[in-house]
Amino acid sequence: MGRYGAAAVIIGNEVLTAKIQDLNGPLLARRLRDRGIPLRSMSTVPDEIDAIVEAVSRAREIARYLFTSGGIGPTHDDVTVRAVALALGRNVVRLPSVEQMVRAHYGPSMAPQALRLAEAPEGTELLRTEGIWYPVLHCDGVYLLPGVPQLFGHQLDAVLAQLPGTPLALRSLYLSADEPQIAPVLDRLAADMPLVAIGSYPEFDRRAGYRVKVTVENVERALVEEAVGRLERELPQGSILRIE
């Protein structure tokens, strides 16, 4: 298949130590789904160069677009730019246009460390986002987004507006049968229609009113409908409570 879709690398000691709960990964998953871009993997790593380099390199083996979250800033724990540059085999340079933005933002009393915000992998493109003074850094399909959720969301929307995508067709079947009862039917369907993504999610809370939710997904609505038709014919009689 080669590289396709997107991947995420969440850079965050604060997530791994449960100081905060990551909101950016789930937001990215939703936004990518809405744009029809498959999210292939998501990994959370500490603010350490080696860990980030490895996660970025692996993600780039499978995904065409990579979004990093966090580690952009002027303090010692902001190592994303250096790590991404290493993973891409590029030098870190100071971008004059970003230096101007940083100087304008912080004014004459700026601490010299603020200029670290002007560093980026060589060859980085900038993407301006309305209402945010700091641009998105983009290099070789890697988008370096800030970890602060409000900023991450704004900048993500600016990036996604530029990318091509096809929304997925999705149907969900709610069943009164349990998973062992439906497994043979799902097995055959998955074997016969390998391009259609079929999910099976048991629900153990009786108040939900169903026992298993089966999802059927593809970019082609006709394929999804064909798979749903097969399920309607082959699942145990009366086991489908509703289809959405």
Add this chain to the structure above:
Amino acid sequence: MGRYGAAAVIIGNEVLTAKIQDLNGPLLARRLRDRGIPLRSMSTVPDEIDAIVEAVSRAREIARYLFTSGGIGPTHDDVTVRAVALALGRNVVRLPSVEQMVRAHYGPSMAPQALRLAEAPEGTELLRTEGIWYPVLHCDGVYLLPGVPQLFGHQLDAVLAQLPGTPLALRSLYLSADEPQIAPVLDRLAADMPLVAIGSYPEFDRRAGYRVKVTVENVERALVEEAVGRLERELPQGSILRIE
């Protein structure tokens, strides 16, 4: 350092496609923190054998304990047991004691696919959890937990009760200064006390009443207090609003 701490592999198309938001990763992060076991990495991969094998193998290179979430069950998309066995270089076998549990749970009308729940990597140990009929599968430091959050949480607690750990000492400093202003002090402190984890988290919402939160962490409380003392002396005068 060799292998230490824990890692997580979340197996879930439903998370990557944003059908559900993962609760198990954040819960695991909190529980591990409370037990003083560092979480080294967390990755979310699709329900595909190759992707799981790779994620499990990588996680085991750095972490002593690995928790998988999801992909345990009788349907075609439940491939965690096979993937973990491959990553560990072990065969998949049917465990007679689990077969007994499965037969007792589903009763005489059991579909034969239910017996897939009795399969495990060869050499797997079982850990019983009160109130849940299905045991935790444990093999070579890998704990295979179910994806359903209620079950995941119960079984996780049973596992963690068995593992050794030392709770971390943590102090948080809330500052009125911005990150560039404090960066030189944090740089020096991080260089002088490399074992102490120092985090710097800007807050852009003015209503929060501070501009940066700095965290200082270590298993040794004395080291943490020493680092906090240095910050109190070296940060710009009057910039510390409060310490927690």
